[in-house]
Amino acid sequence: xxxxxxxxxxxxxxxxxxxxxxxxxxxxxxxxxxxxxxxxxxxxxxxxxxxxxxxxxxxxxxxxxxxxxxxxxxxxxxxxxxxxxxxxxxxxxxxxxxxxxxxxxxxxxxxxxxxxxxxxxxxxxxxxxxxxxxxxxxxxxxxxxxxxxxxxxxxxxxxxxxxxxxxxxxxxxxxxxxxxxxxxxxxxxxxxxxxxxxxxxxxxxxxxxxxxxxxxxxxxxxxxxxxxxxxxxxxxxxxxxxxxxxxxxxxxxxxxxxxxxxxxxxxxxxxxxxxxxxxxxxxxxxxxxxxxxxxxxxxxxxxxxxxxxxxxxxxxxxxxxxxxxxxxxxxxxxxxxxxxxxxxxxxxxxxxxxxxxxxxxxxxxxxxxxxxxxxxxxxxxxxxxxxxxxxxxxxxxxxxxxxxxxxxxxxxxxxxxxxxxxxxxxxxxxxxxxxxxxxxxxxxxxxxxxxxxxxxxxxxxxxxxxxxxxxxxxxxxxxxxxxxxxxxxxxxxxxxxxxxxxxxxxxxxxxxxxxxxxxxxxxxxxxxxxxxxx
Amino acid sequence: xxxxxxxxxxxxxxxxxxxxxxxxxxxxxxxxxxxxxxxxxxxxxxxxxxxxxxxxxxxxxxxxxxxxxxxxxxxxxxxxxxxxxxxxxxxxxxxxxxxxxxxxxxxxxxxxxxxxxxxxxxxxxxxxxxxxxxxxxxxxxxxxxxxxxxxxxxxxxxxxxxxxxxxxxxxxxxxxxxxxxxxxxxxxxxxxxxxxxxxxxxxxxxxxxxxxxxxxxxxxxxxxxxxxxxxxxxxxxxxxxxxxxxxxxxxxxxxx
Numbered sequence: 179x180x181x182x183x184x185x186x187x188x189x190x191x192x193x194x195x196x197x198x199x200x201x202x203x204x205x206x207x208x209x210x211x212x213x214x215x216x217x218x219x220x221x222x223x224x225x226x227x228x229x230x231x232x233x234x235x236x237x238x239x240x241x242x243x244x245x246x247x248x249x250x251x252x253x254x255x256x257x258x259x260x261x262x263x264x265x266x267x268x269x270x271x272x273x274x275x276x277x278x279x280x281x282x283x284x285x286x287x288x289x290x291x292x293x294x295x296x297x298x299x300x301x302x303x304x305x306x307x308x309x310x311x312x313x314x315x316x317x318x319x320x321x322x323x324x325x326x327x328x329x330x331x332x333x334x335x336x337x338x339x340x341x342x343x344x345x346x347x348x349x350x351x352x353x354x355x356x357x358x359x360x361x362x363x364x365x366x367x368x369x370x371x372x373x374x375x376x377x378x379x380x381x382x383x384x385x386x387x388x389x390x391x392x393x394x395x396x397x398x399x400x401x402x403x404x405x406x407x408x409x410x411x412x413x414x415x416x417x418x419x420x421x422x423x424x425x426x427x428x429x430x431x432x433x434x435x436x437x438x439x440x441x442x443x444x445x446x447x448x449x450x451x452x453x454x455x456x457x458x459x460x461x462x463x464x465x466x467x468x469x470x471x472x473x474x475x476x477x478x479x480x481x482x483x484x485x486x487x488x489x490x491x492x493x494x495x496x497x498x499x500x501x502x503x504x505x506x507x508x509x510x511x512x513x514x515x516x517x518x519x520x521x522x523x524x525x526x527x528x529x530x531x532x533x534x535x536x537x538x539x540x541x542x543x544x545x546x547x548x549x550x551x552x553x554x555x556x557x558x559x560x561x562x563x564x565x566x567x568x569x570x571x572x573x574x575x576x577x578x579x580x581x582x583x584x585x586x587x588x589x590x591x592x593x594x595x596x597x598x599x600x601x602x603x604x605x606x607x608x609x610x611x612x613x614x615x616x617x618x619x620x621x622x623x624x625x626x627x628x629x630x631x632x633x634x635x636x637x638x639x640x641x642x643x644x645x646x647x648x649x650x651x652x653x654x655x656x657x658x659x660x661x662x663x664x665x666x667x668x669x670x671x672x673x674x675x676x677x678x679x680x681x682x683x684x685x686x687x688x689x690x691x692x693x694x695x696x697x698x699x700x701x702x703x704x705x706x707x708x709x710x711x712x
Numbered sequence: 713x714x715x716x717x718x719x720x721x722x723x724x725x726x727x728x729x730x731x732x733x734x735x736x737x738x739x740x741x742x743x744x745x746x747x748x749x750x751x752x753x754x755x756x757x758x759x760x761x762x763x764x765x766x767x768x769x770x771x772x773x774x775x776x777x778x779x780x781x782x783x784x785x786x787x788x789x790x791x792x793x794x795x796x797x798x799x800x801x802x803x804x805x806x807x808x809x810x811x812x813x814x815x816x817x818x819x820x821x822x823x824x825x826x827x828x829x830x831x832x833x834x835x836x837x838x839x840x841x842x843x844x845x846x847x848x849x850x851x852x853x854x855x856x857x858x859x860x861x862x863x864x865x866x867x868x869x870x871x872x873x874x875x876x877x878x879x880x881x882x883x884x885x886x887x888x889x890x891x892x893x894x895x896x897x898x899x900x901x902x903x904x905x906x907x908x909x910x911x912x913x914x915x916x917x918x919x920x921x922x923x924x925x926x927x928x929x930x931x932x933x934x935x936x937x938x939x940x941x942x943x944x945x946x947x948x949x950x951x952x953x954x955x956x957x958x959x960x961x962x963x964x965x966x967x968x
Binding site for chain 2: 228231504511514515517521522525529619620621624628632635636645
């Protein structure tokens, strides 16, 4: 840095080890172009503004059928509502579906329920999307995740901790608890000639599920330890059947009917008889259901019909928003502005011939590229982080004021989305700077940057055949996957697609794809810069 | 005027980038259509629009047309060539007219080749994706009136995009900023429309240059389109007219 004071230094030593002054001079170049300062500020403001606009555009309320005369919204019997339907929250703070038919006892202390399932059939709604589904317009068909079996739950409140052993429509016998845990038992479909025996026992906080084909040899499927289970719980038979995409791409509600025989219960029950209820099928519950019914049979038997699901909530059924669903568009706008600025940061020097002065002052060209990359990367990171943080805060406030449902996300997830937004914009800016260094022209660098990041969203919305998903896996647009917050579940047969808010890669994997592209571009730029005359 | 035309034609013709950009327009348009056709697998009875799918490459190809159009004017400002040009041709609107005529001519040739290529590619690739008579879809064919309209409309669309870009570049005078602005105006509104509620969504799609202009590509379920095909192209024509008017006015009023 004091090269002027050490004339004895050989010429090729000039500038060696003087990274900080190069950084300072490049920062001065960036800082003193007024248009870029305005552009950076505008990028933050546009990100916040568009995030707010998107959030503000989401209004909840509507009618699921013709409005009933003389009854206001949200009242019983009315098809109209204001605000978002009720989405239950599970024991770990996740949004869940919890709708089913239930025939149950109150059980105090330890106990066991055993039952034989002799049939499981179903119907699929054929009502058009504009009408409320009803049992009068259906066709036969059983959803793969239709469930019938024994359910133990701490209370009838939706979202309660539970464990259940069940026969399903297409996944054999399963042991599931607390909405996300699943273990498989006997395979195959339940029929009259091939019934399934199910058993659920409670011993303190430990619940165990068993299955059998003959009531003689029992096989343990799985165990659940539900901490804080009260002394008295609900235990009984349940049937539910989720929205299916088996026959229509739009999804249709279904109902399932199961025949239970030889019901036995060991343990201290608080009432003499079974009580039947329908959980989570009220007019304010979000999960579309087709109705429920219970018919007693002789010899401790029952035929139970139910509709709904016990699983994680998925979009668009839950109709929820999340931080990423409101912020991504604002980020895209900010990204385009940053792409233009990052390109100009180097191409302007080539156009004006300043690059020769720069290389005369700093012969180590790698330093010039590195300092430019650091400056544009940090500036862009700050733009993305600030825009995302302010946008999400303002936008979620607006969403709540408009009566929307926001998918619960913990602090870690929200922090990841906000800093991930910064990383997305920052790494993209570095990649675009590198491309612009290679091409030395604004036109191709700006076009390439915009097309790569924006076109996947356009193509993805037009071509429904899965093209968009691949673009968000393989191209630099995979960086947007860092915004994903919706939890995926293999226990739901549902198109968890981009259009529904499910990004195709894990957050950090998506960012890693973008980083790989940026590193490649930077390496090529470094190579080209050293080999070429300025 | 003919001298101005010849001068501008010489400038465009002798730039290495012009040829590459024209080839790029054709290759990217056909290539994107082919890639989407290769990645598409249609199952079920949902109403796809084979013609629209065939011409989807225009979404990518237009970005090259934008670059070509912006370069013809913004690059002259970047290099300082503009002062020489204006010294030789003091009548600025004649100059702009000559540039527009040349860009339109080149865009027309590239667009024509690109769209014929798209239709040929679609005719041979889409039936394998399930878009064939066995699934209730006709083959993509130019003899089908709606397909003919979609293809010729797409050629007109690319020409209008070039006009719009020339106007913006004349006003903005910087290559990077002009391309950023034009591509932002083209690509962002349809994406924004995905995330806002009605009726804002509908209005956005009706006035945005790309979504309105490319309504001309729709051949099925025309009732569900936000705007009718030719009216949509008219909206884009209005954008191009306004941008050229503003660009022309600024060109006359401002020092180069």
